[in-house]
Amino acid sequence: MLEIRNLQAKAGDRQILNGIDLTVSPGEVHAIMGPNGSGKSTLAGALAGRDGIEVTGGSATFKGQDLLELEPEERAREGLFLAFQYPVEIPGVNNAYLLKAALNEVRKHRGQPELDAMDFMTLVRKRMSLLEMDDALLNRPVNDGFSGGEKKRNEIFQLAVLEPTLAILDETDSGLDIDALKTVAGGVNAMRSPERSMVVVTHYQRLLHYIVPDFVHVLARGRIVKSGGKELALELEEKGYGWLDAEPARPAVASGVSLHETSTA
Amino acid sequence: MQNWYPGDKDGKGGIYNFVTKRGKALANAKVTWTQVETGSAITWKYPSCILQGDNSVGEFYSVAVTNNRQQADTGTKMVHLGRNTRSTIVSKGISAGHGQNTYRGLVRIGKGARGARNFSQCDSLLIGDRCGAHTFPYLEVKNTSSQVEHEASTSKIGEDQIFYCRQRGLSTEDAVNLIVNGFCKEVFRELPMEFAVEAQKLLSVSLEGSVG
Numbered sequence: 001m002l003e004i005r006n007l008q009a010k011a012g013d014r015q016i017l018n019g020i021d022l023t024v025s026p027g028e029v030h031a032i033m034g035p036n037g038s039g040k041s042t043l044a045g046a047l048a049g050r051d052g053i054e055v056t057g058g059s060a061t062f063k064g065q066d067l068l069e070l071e072p073e074e075r076a077r078e079g080l081f082l083a084f085q086y087p088v089e090i091p092g093v094n095n096a097y098l099l100k101a102a103l104n105e106v107r108k109h110r111g112q113p114e115l116d117a118m119d120f121m122t123l124v125r126k127r128m129s130l131l132e133m134d135d136a137l138l139n140r141p142v143n144d145g146f147s148g149g150e151k152k153r154n155e156i157f158q159l160a161v162l163e164p165t166l167a168i169l170d171e172t173d174s175g176l177d178i179d180a181l182k183t184v185a186g187g188v189n190a191m192r193s194p195e196r197s198m199v200v201v202t203h204y205q206r207l208l209h210y211i212v213p214d215f216v217h218v219l220a221r222g223r224i225v226k227s228g229g230k231e232l233a234l235e236l237e238e239k240g241y242g243w244l245d246a247e248p249a250r251p252a253v254a255s256g257v258s259l260h261e262t263s264t265a
Numbered sequence: 266m267q268n269w270y271p272g273d274k275d276g277k278g279g280i281y282n283f284v285t286k287r288g289k290a291l292a293n294a295k296v297t298w299t300q301v302e303t304g305s306a307i308t309w310k311y312p313s314c315i316l317q318g319d320n321s322v323g324e325f326y327s328v329a330v331t332n333n334r335q336q337a338d339t340g341t342k343m344v345h346l347g348r349n350t351r352s353t354i355v356s357k358g359i360s361a362g363h364g365q366n367t368y369r370g371l372v373r374i375g376k377g378a379r380g381a382r383n384f385s386q387c388d389s390l391l392i393g394d395r396c397g398a399h400t401f402p403y404l405e406v407k408n409t410s411s412q413v414e415h416e417a418s419t420s421k422i423g424e425d426q427i428f429y430c431r432q433r434g435l436s437t438e439d440a441v442n443l444i445v446n447g448f449c450k451e452v453f454r455e456l457p458m459e460f461a462v463e464a465q466k467l468l469s470v471s472l473e474g475s476v477g
Contacts, residue, residue: 048432051424076434088429091420092447098433101443105434141447142429158433 001026001197002047002067002166007058008222009046016042018222019058024166027194031208031233032201034219035241040201041085043219044170047199048082049075062166076102077109081164083155085171090142095154096124098142099161106162127160131187148175156187167191168199173207185210205237266460268304268467276334279306285313292318292347299455301464302329302337303471311369313342316350316378323352326452328464330471331364331396340370340401345378345411354385357449359468360396361475367399372413374406381411389419390448392441392475420448427476441476442469 002024009017016039024030034040045053047060049072060067062080070078090098104114115123124138131153143151152172159167169188173181188211192198200211208216208230216232217224220241226232272279282305288296298312314323325341343352358366368387389398402415422444430440446453446465453461 050428072428072431073434073436076432082432084429084432088423088425090426090429090444090447092450093443094447097447098430098435098443101435101439102430102433105439109434162433 001028001063002199003059003061004047005059007043007046007060008056009042010054010056011042011045011052015056016222017046020219020222020224022217022224024197024199026165026197027192028215029192029198029200029211029213031211031213031216031230032199032219032224033203033205033216033233033236036203038219039222040203040219041170042222044082044085044168044199044201047075047168048072048080073105076164077106079106079165081159081162081167083152083159083167083169083172085174087143087146087151087155089144089146091144093142094138095140095142096120096138099124099158102158103161124161127157130160130190131157132183133157149177149180152176152184153180153187156184160187160191163191163196165195166197166199168201170201171203172200173202173204181207182210205233208233266301266303266464266467267308267310268471271304271333271335272306274333276306279335281305281307282310284308284310286311287313287315287342288323289315289317290321290323290350293320294318295322295324297324297326297455298341299324299326299452300328300339301452301456301467302327302339303467305337306335308335308337308339310337310339311341313344314352315344315346316352316381317346318350319347320349321347322350324455325352325354325356325370326455327356328359328449328452328468329357329366330359330361330468331366332361332471332475334363336365336367338367338369340368342371342373343383345372345374345381345383347378347381349380349382350378351381352383354383354387355451356385356387357452358387358389358398359392359445359448359472360389360398361392361472363395365397365399367401369401369403371403371405374408374411374413376407379408379410381408383411383413385413385415386451387415387417388448389417390445391419391421392472422476437476438469438473441472445469445472 004022007020218226269280290296296314329337331337356368360366372383374381387400427440
């Protein structure tokens with residue numbers, strides 16, 4: 001699904017990523033953890049093709065294609081979805097309208113017929129109940145005046161409608177209270193499938209109680225310094241990120257045991 | 266809807282368009298102006314309403330787009346003479362490239378226009394960092410029983426908004442069109458449906474290549 005080899009990137013003038021290696025296979029959920037400034041969001045941004053993040057070395061392939069050659073919208077149409085850490089407000093643009101345009105772009109790319117308004121609404125209502133979203137959010141401008149929790153819910157709602165093959169969740173848990181966290185995690189879990197992979201970027205272990213990952217990677221100073229199964233997250237919670245400085249860097253190609261059997265959260 | 270030749274990229278050879286129109290409303294009558302301005306090198310256009318009769322109503326809905334070196338200076342005059350006259354002004358200016366957009370309007374409430382009301386809303390949208398938007402609302406109120414409101418806003422299409430749309434699968438141009446159409450919604454919904462569709466298309470053609 002996704003193969004990252006020795007990826008290096010700059011954000012502005014600063015070198016942030018210093019050689020990331022990561023392999024994500026279909027159906028797997030990978031958590032990327034790390035202290036502030038370790039490069040988590042830069043990695044997410046580099047994969048999505050965000051302006052201002054310049055890839056300076058290495059490679060990333062997505063479903064066999066050179067990901068870095070593709071425009072951001074081509075990556076999206078191929079099935080790469082980024083749930084934003086800070087969802088952007090677009091005043092005046094109806095939430096449902098953006099989503100319908102996005103869905104039809106994706107469908108066109110897949111060679112499926114475009115959905116008309118009726119079929120679109122049927123799909124949307126099904127997905128909304130998943131996130132326990134208020135109907136009114138559909139007809140409000142994109143993220144405009146949404147609370148922090150509503151914005152994050154809206155991101156996962158878009159994920160549920162667009163049905164990407166690779167979802168990258170960038171600190172989706174930040175700014176969520178415990179109830180909203182459970183709802184959002186429930187939405188994400190409902191989207192787990194053998195064909196869909198997820199990369200969950202988070203600062204805290206808390207989210208991983210609800211979205212149980214198959215693999216956990218720790219990012220520090222722009223490198224993956226440790227990889228393991230879900231128990232690594234627990235270890236981190238106990239010891240903090242400090243103890244990792246003493247450990248030698250290990251290759252990140254996932255060597256952990258698959259935890260599929262135990263991860264039916 | 267006016268789409269005169271705007272000239273080349275530097276505005277050379279473009280048409281200058283100067284328009285004044287007035288509508289007079291007698292008792293209980295209504296005059297509505299709806300305009301979509303996309304052309305001309307320079308536009309000066311001020312369709313106005315004389316609200317002479319009691320309870321008459323005046324409306325002005327405008328979308329003006331400037332790209333490259335275009336300049337648009339447009340607005341309306343709402344002259345309230347009769348009692349309980351009402352007027353609404355909604356003006357949307359979109360500036361791209363080196364374009365300059367000006368709203369210039371007068372709301373005059375005469376001595377005898379008791380209970381008159383006006384609401385004005387002027388919104389400007391900037392695309393890029395070399396364009397400009399200007400708003401000159403003139404308000405003259407000659408009695409104490411009238412109510413005049415003016416709201417104005419200026420916003421810019423941000424790179425983060427465009428990236429957000431692209432991450433969802435839209436091209437840059439579709440993203441700009443989506444944001445611009447959302448911005449103009451209040452005016453477009455005053456147009457007949459077929460016409461609104463044409464107006465949207467014209468806008469997207471006028472703004473082609475303005476980003477990226």
